[in-house]
Amino acid sequence: LLPTSSGLPPGWEERQDEKGRSYYIDHNSRTTTWIKPVVQMATETGQSSAAHSVSIGRQLQATSSDSSQQASQQQPEMEQGFLPKGWEVRHAPNGRPFFIDHNTKTTTWEDPRLKISAHPRRKTSLDPVDLGPLPPGWEERSHTDGRIFFINHNTKKTQWEDPRLQNVAITGPAVPYSRDYKRKYEFFRKKLKKQSDIPNRFEMKIHRTTILEDSYRRIIAVKRADFLKARLWIEFDGEKGLDYGGVAREWFFLLSKEMFNPYYGLFEYSATDNYTLQINPNSGLCNEDHLSYFKFIGRVAGMAVYHGKLLDAFFIRPFYKMMLQKPITLHDMESVDSEYYNSLRWILENDPTELDLRFIVDEELFGQTHQHELKSGGSEIVVTNKNKRDYIHLVIQWRFVSRVQKQMAAFKEGFFELVPQDLIKIFDENELELLMCGLGDVDVADWKLHTKYKNGYNINHQVIQWFWKAVLMMDSEKRIRLLQFVTGTSRVPMNGFAELYGSNGPQLFTVEQWGTPEKLPRAHTCFNRLDLPPYDSFEDLWDKLLLAIENTQGFDGVD
Known part of the structure; x- marks a missing residue:
C-alpha cells in the first residue's frame, strides 16, 4: 500500500523540508506540492464515490455545485470588472491571488478577465x-x-x-536578442569536439513508464563518456519512429521532468512561490546512490548541451555560478529566499551586536531543529559590526555551497566529461542558463x-x-x-x-x-x-x- 499521512487522501504524505516548511507528496502520480490536498466530497447531484478526486498541485478543490452558484453570485468586483460566471478569486498562503473555475474544477494563477478566450464560441460573429x-x-x-x-x-x-x-x-x-551571446555560442559550437574513434551512434531503448531508471542504467554504465557524443538514437518501447533528432528531444524533455521531480529527493523547489530548483542537501537520506545519480544527471545535462538540446528545468542562479566556479554573493540570495536576504541585508547595513547573534544557523531535518556552527566554536562567537561580513559570507557558503558540495561535485564530474569546463567559462551565469534551458x-x-x-x-x-x-x-x-x-x-x-x-x-x-x-x-x-x-x-x-x-x-x- 502507498504511504498515507493522517488527514490526507489515499497515497498522500506530508513531509517537511530543511526549513521546516510542510510539503505534500502524491505517491499516486509521483509529484509534490506546497498546497495541502483536500478530499473532494460528493455533491448532491449524486456523483459516485468513484468520481471523487483529489486536488493536485495548483488545482484546488471545488466543493459542490452549490458553491459554484454562490461563487458566481458573489463575484468580487475588481479593477478589471466582474469575474466570469462560476469563477472565484482566493489567496494562497503567501498572499498571491489565484482563480478557481468551478465550471471545470480547476485553478489558475492567470486572471480570466485578462485572458483572451482559449475556447472560442461557435458563431458567425x-x-x-x-x-x-x-x-x-x-x-x-x-x-x-x-x-x-x-x-x-x-x-x-x-x-x-x-x-x-x-x-x-x-x-x-520579445526575444532578448544578444549579439554578444550569439558570438559566444558560435565560438562554443566550433570548439566542441567529437573523437574520431567513437561509434556512429549511441542507441537507447527506453520504456516511457520507467524512463528515469532505464536511462540511468544505460548512461551510467558507459565507461567512456565520449561515446555519449555520438549521434543519439533513441527508441521508445512499442513505438515505431525513426530518430532524426525529434525523439531525442522528447527524451530530454520527458527525462527532465523525472530527474528534477522533487518526489525523488535529489532536487527541491527553492521557495513556496518559486519553482526554480536547487539541490536537496539531504538527498543522501532519500537515495543512498544519490551521488551516482547526480553524476548521471550531469552527463545528461552535458549531452543536452553537446547535442544542442534543452533541459526542461530552471535552477537557482547560484547553481550556474557554482558550475562556472564564480563566487556567490548576497545579491544572489535575493531571488532564492527574499526573507533571508532581507535579514542579512539589514545586518550588513546596521550594527547587529545587540541582537546577540552567533556564528550558527538552524537546520531543519525531519521536523527537528539542529544547530550548525559556521566555524569552529561558532556558538560562542557573537556577530558584531567588525565580523558581520565574515558571518554573512559563511551563511551564504553554508546555504548554497557546503551543504551540497558532494552532490555538485558529482554533477560537474558528469557534465565536464562531455563539455570542457574551460569552454563554458566564456558564458556568464545568465547565458549558461539560456544555453542549458533556453527561454x-x-x-x-x-x-x-x-x-x-x-x-x-x-x-x-x-x-x-x-x-x-x-x-x-x-x-x-x-x-x-x-x-x-x-x-x-x-x-x-x-x-x-x-x-x-x-x-x-x-x-x-x-x-x-x-x-x-x-x-x-x-x-x-x-x-x-x-x-x-x-x-x-x-x-x-x-x-x-x-x-x-x-x-x-x-x-x-x-x-
Whole structure:
C-alpha cells in the first residue's frame, strides 16, 4: 500500500523540508506540492464515490455545485470588472491571488478577465466579438473571392492580416536578442569536439513508464563518456519512429521532468512561490546512490548541451555560478529566499551586536531543529559590526555551497566529461542558463517572422492566417504544447526561433499544406514541421489543432 499521512487522501504524505516548511507528496502520480490536498466530497447531484478526486498541485478543490452558484453570485468586483460566471478569486498562503473555475474544477494563477478566450464560441460573429474593436482608422472589407482584408486609412495601405492580432499585449515577451551571446555560442559550437574513434551512434531503448531508471542504467554504465557524443538514437518501447533528432528531444524533455521531480529527493523547489530548483542537501537520506545519480544527471545535462538540446528545468542562479566556479554573493540570495536576504541585508547595513547573534544557523531535518556552527566554536562567537561580513559570507557558503558540495561535485564530474569546463567559462551565469534551458516564454511575433511555408501555403493564405490567429488566441500553456508537438521541446533557443535546430542543423519552424480537411494536423519533430490540412473554417482548424496537441504522444508514423 502507498504511504498515507493522517488527514490526507489515499497515497498522500506530508513531509517537511530543511526549513521546516510542510510539503505534500502524491505517491499516486509521483509529484509534490506546497498546497495541502483536500478530499473532494460528493455533491448532491449524486456523483459516485468513484468520481471523487483529489486536488493536485495548483488545482484546488471545488466543493459542490452549490458553491459554484454562490461563487458566481458573489463575484468580487475588481479593477478589471466582474469575474466570469462560476469563477472565484482566493489567496494562497503567501498572499498571491489565484482563480478557481468551478465550471471545470480547476485553478489558475492567470486572471480570466485578462485572458483572451482559449475556447472560442461557435458563431458567425466569432472573430470581431472575441478580438474586440479594430484599431482607430482601420476598416474590414471582403474581397471578391470572399476573403476578408483590412484597410488602414491612416497609412492608406491594405493587408490580409487582422491588425488586432498584432497587439503586443498578446504576442508574448520579445526575444532578448544578444549579439554578444550569439558570438559566444558560435565560438562554443566550433570548439566542441567529437573523437574520431567513437561509434556512429549511441542507441537507447527506453520504456516511457520507467524512463528515469532505464536511462540511468544505460548512461551510467558507459565507461567512456565520449561515446555519449555520438549521434543519439533513441527508441521508445512499442513505438515505431525513426530518430532524426525529434525523439531525442522528447527524451530530454520527458527525462527532465523525472530527474528534477522533487518526489525523488535529489532536487527541491527553492521557495513556496518559486519553482526554480536547487539541490536537496539531504538527498543522501532519500537515495543512498544519490551521488551516482547526480553524476548521471550531469552527463545528461552535458549531452543536452553537446547535442544542442534543452533541459526542461530552471535552477537557482547560484547553481550556474557554482558550475562556472564564480563566487556567490548576497545579491544572489535575493531571488532564492527574499526573507533571508532581507535579514542579512539589514545586518550588513546596521550594527547587529545587540541582537546577540552567533556564528550558527538552524537546520531543519525531519521536523527537528539542529544547530550548525559556521566555524569552529561558532556558538560562542557573537556577530558584531567588525565580523558581520565574515558571518554573512559563511551563511551564504553554508546555504548554497557546503551543504551540497558532494552532490555538485558529482554533477560537474558528469557534465565536464562531455563539455570542457574551460569552454563554458566564456558564458556568464545568465547565458549558461539560456544555453542549458533556453527561454520559457514564446514570442509569437518572432515565431511568425521565422516560419517557412511549403506546398502552396504562404503568409497570406487564409489557412495560415487562421493558424496564427489560433496561436495568438491560445494561452501560454497551449502555445508551449503546440511548440512541443511540432519541435519536440517546450523551450526556445536564446536568440529565438531563428536558431531552431532540426536533425541536420538549423531548421526553421515550417508549416506545410497536407491532407484533407477531415484529418488532424501531424508533426515531424525531426524537421520542426507541421503538416496542416486546408481546413474550411477557423473553427475547424481550432478544434482539430487543439485535439492534435492535447492527445498526441509518441512518434508513430513520423518519417
